[in-house]
Amino acid sequence: MNQRLEQFSNWLKETEQTFAFVHTSANVFYLSNFNCEPHERLLGLFVFPDQDPFLVCPGMEVSQVRDAGWKYDIIGHGDADQPWDLIHSALKKRGIDDAKQVSIEKETLSYGRAEQLMKRYPSVKFNNAEDKLNELRLIKDEEELAILRKAAELADFGVETGVNALREGCTEMEVLATIEYELKKKGIREMSFSTMVLFGEKSGQPHGNPGSRKLKKGDLVLFDLGVVLDGYCSDITRTVAFQEVNDKQKEIYDIVLKAQLLTLDISEPGTRLGDLDKKAREVITNAGYGEFFPHRIGHGIGIDVHEYPSMSEDNDHVLKTGMTYTIEPGIYLPEVGGVRIEDDVLVTKDGYETLTKYPKELQIVGN
Structure with missing residues (x-):
């Protein structure tokens, strides 16, 4: 047995x-x-x-x-x-x-x-x-971690593919199709959830549905995707700006990035799970955008893309070495656009390791 x-x-x-x-x-x-x-x-x-x-x-x-x-x-x-x-x-x-x-x-x-x-x-x-x-x-063994690292690499590749596919006038679904096609060429049969590619004001919908919205200069573009590899899931979100960025977009991006990095800084064995949510929410609330961060800071990840534990503010359990979960703060402004930055995270004996590694600094992309 x-x-x-x-x-x-x-x-x-x-x-x-x-x-x-x-x-x-x-x-x-x-x-x-x-x-x-x-x-x-x-x-x-x-x-x-x-x-x-x-x-x-x-x-x-x-x-x-x-x-x-x-x-x-x-x-x-x-x-x-x-x-x-x-x-x-x-x-x-x-x-x-x-x-x-x-x-x-x-x-x-x-x-x-x-x-x-x-x-x-x-x-x-x-x-x-x-x-x-x-x-x-809850606690992943070395075999599970090897798969999760590879699944995270493929999620990074998916975002990179999506960014490279951005062209003025392309639609969300065209970019989504390119991402999934390139991942299938690498042997991925299944995404870990419905891939999100959202342009402009639609990036302000935390769980928006990609469609025929065409990309325009000055749009924020939100990618949220993951793959299933050998039974294990990855999950990454990145937000980029197409061709130019305005002051408001840059402001909310910088706040979300700060919230994510400060939350990662306290990710270590013994940290109360609810304090991760509290840290990110404190940063975003103090900046005046608390009402525009409507979801928890993250969730466990492994065989299921959303698995135990729920990383909500009221969770009194603590981080343990070998746990894997997401950190994904966001700000979503209706009719304007939104920013979410999400990584898959492993608790190590000394702190944490981010399994997803696609750059997080604000990128202005496109010709």
Whole structure:
């Protein structure tokens, strides 16, 4: 049994659980190395305190489970099968006739699937496995960090590609297409979220939608993108000015950059997570733009592009060596434009390392 599964299994034993049912693609991947998007079909990993686990997946994926290195039982189900009957039978073979304590991912398990367990085990009590899984995933090992560094390099390349594609009159979607095409040529099949390329006043929308807006002289251009590499995500935001910059644009850029750099300066083991948000918010608020910074300072990053922990002001947990997360302050002025600067960050024993390295100083680009 791999170390991750063993740690999780030991926790089930310590907490006297009958078994755990893990169904999210990210947690199944973390524990089994099998990465799958099953859509509406059932994917699940059943983990026990004192027996070998088994994995449930669509029948068409069984060979890929083996290719991923899974050495235990697999229940492959066809579209006409009732997978819960197959699961019930497999549990019975393991001597489980009455599941009293079952750990699940409470935030994401559908009621319909919980109902399937309750129907077969009427006295079941559900417990939350997510806190333990978050704890395990929080600290990245060297193999994970190597992938995250490479994913960050590719995110840097994506921004560089986008900047080089800027031409007066081009559209947001044309630049976006160029970025993703060049990344696909490097072997990237999937972006970690919908790529954002926003021009001018649209850069003032924190989660704006790229479209047919044409690039004009004096526009701010906001890039927010990331890739999925070997199951791990990157996430970078950079903002540049096209051909010229006015005083207001430069002012908010300098404030956001200051907020980001000062927040990075306190990124070290032992720092309270909420203090990262507080530091950036203090800089932006003192400059008179507090109401235009509407989101948290960042989020954990790894298998999921947004994962535990949430880097909000009320989070009392502290940074630990091996954690990876984003720092991404922003100022967004409606009908004017906005600036966000985001890096992927690793906590080291002495401080921090930024995994994304594309330049952050204000760039005025274009012919």
